[in-house]
Amino acid sequence: MGNPKAFMTVPRLEAGHRPIHERICDFSEVEQTLSETERRNQASRCMDCGVPFCHWACPLGNRPPEWQDAVYRGDWEKAFKILSLTNDFPEFTGRICPALCEKSCVLNHCMDAPVTTRENECSIIEKAFAEGYIKPRTYERNGKRVAVIGAGPSGLSAAARLNCMGYEVTVYDKMNKSGGLVRYGIPNFKLDKFIINRRIKFMEDEGIHFINDCYIEPGTVPEGYDAYVVATGTPQARDLSIPGRELSGIYFALDMLTQQNEILEGVEFPADKLVNAKGKRVLVIGGGDTGSDCIGTCHRHEALEVTQIEIMPQPPQGHNPATPWPWWPQVMKTTTSHEEGCIRRWCLASNRFIGDSEGRLKGVEVERVEWAPSPDGGRPSMKPTGEKEIIECDMVLLAMGFLKPRQPDYPANVFLCGDAKNGASLVVRAIASGREVAVQVDSYLTSRQN
Ligand SMILES: Cc1cc2nc3c(=O)[nH]c(=O)nc-3n(C[C@H](O)[C@H](O)[C@H](O)COP(=O)(O)OP(=O)(O)OC[C@H]3O[C@@H](n4cnc5c(N)ncnc54)[C@H](O)[C@@H]3O)c2cc1C
Ligand code: SF4
Structure with a gap:
């Protein structure tokens, strides 16, 4: 811990994202990077806690305080060596991990400003590739x-x-x-x-x-x-077996996401097989990460409008007393795709898909539901309210998990x-x-x- 006061003097600084008007025109990464000086300053904010909750929270048992200190001192090679002891692919987690470590960081508890551990992790591995600290090795074979x-x-x-x-x-x-x-x-x-x-x-x-x-x-x-x-x-993705499921215009999330990733790799699809949201009113059913990825993809396809519905209630903003620090907080999450524009609604169950005379989707009947907490602390029970409405749409993406x-x-x-x-x-x-x-x-x- 090189700078014992940095957590009080250096504010948390995230690299941020490319401006919305620019990023929705392409599929390049939205997250930006900090300069080396800024990154080292961010690493200096780690307090090297006596009980490092970040170790505990990270499923890999990563040791952020050890590598934050090496980054702060500019010893990127040492930082990489420590990181590679516990994580085989920091370039994946450094980009897409929800950063369980940051939620349990003591600085999150006391000032809502955890160390930027995920971004720091990404910088270490990118530096390792750029500087050649990471090199393929040959291993003695054991015959098995x-x-x-x-x-x-x-x-x-x-x-x-x-x-x-x-x-x-x-x-x-x-x-x-x-x-x-x-x-x-x-x-x-x-x-x-x-x-x-x-x-x-x-x-x-x-x-x-x-x-x-x-x-x-x-x-x-x-x-x-x-x-x-x-x-x-x-x-196998979770399906929604309600009347009208056979209508055209209803897809699993991965039908679109996989195809889009393949198109970006140069794979060509016939026009009648394309899952494209251009000019469409899209309804994403499912409020999780997969649904959010559909939203971002629809924006890049130039969808007319995107709505996301979720059957569960809207989680609380900011803090949730039911999931206190250092646990993973069950709170409202707004992704970069949500920021790009989307109507978000909760407590809506889907009753039936509605089609036109030619078998094309034109809407979904949804019904507001209420959730009653379970007396034994288990899963809450759902009650339909009878309040129904139709959400008009030309495309549905099912993002309800696997x-x-x-x-x-x-x-x-x-x-x-x-x-x-x-x-x-x-x-x-x-x-x-x-x-x-x-x-x-x-x-x-x-x-x-x-
Ligand atoms: C849209 C989407 C977004 C996500 N976003 C995030 C995120 O932001 N952050 C995050 O941490 N996690 C995210 N996840 C979850 C994460 O991707 C998965 O938890 C993770 O990839 C699981 O890894 P895995 O190796 O167990 O399985 P998979 O990644 O599913 O890999 C399984 C592999 O097995 C192959 N396979 C399957 N069956 C056979 C067979 N019979 N024969 C040969 N090969 C076979 C498949 O082709 C595949 O390559 C996301 C998931 C989805 C769907
Ligand atoms: S960002 Fe993810 S992988 Fe990296 S230390 Fe935090 S929890 Fe672990």
């Missing part, structure tokens, strides 16, 4: 082979860890390129795909094999490996990780799960050897 099925962040982190331990690792994925939802779900304006390409190339240079366009039937595994990691995510997959019974040498194991979650949790499974695979294979 592991297959990883699924090249999302959990499979990739499992592969990276197992490779370091000396296993010969092959990663299979059904898609043309690796990255999972980070490539095919998350829009470029949150994370440019160059970031994933750079990491995959690095992993290849470290000796990991990638086999793409290869679907592995659930319950089966490719032959010839000593152990397997199944990291296949949550392939079903947790039911996994078949696998033999003892097959291990699950990431969303495939835990259900839909966060990139940081997927990476943590991949690291954990690598240790399990290693102890399984090592114990069999003895």
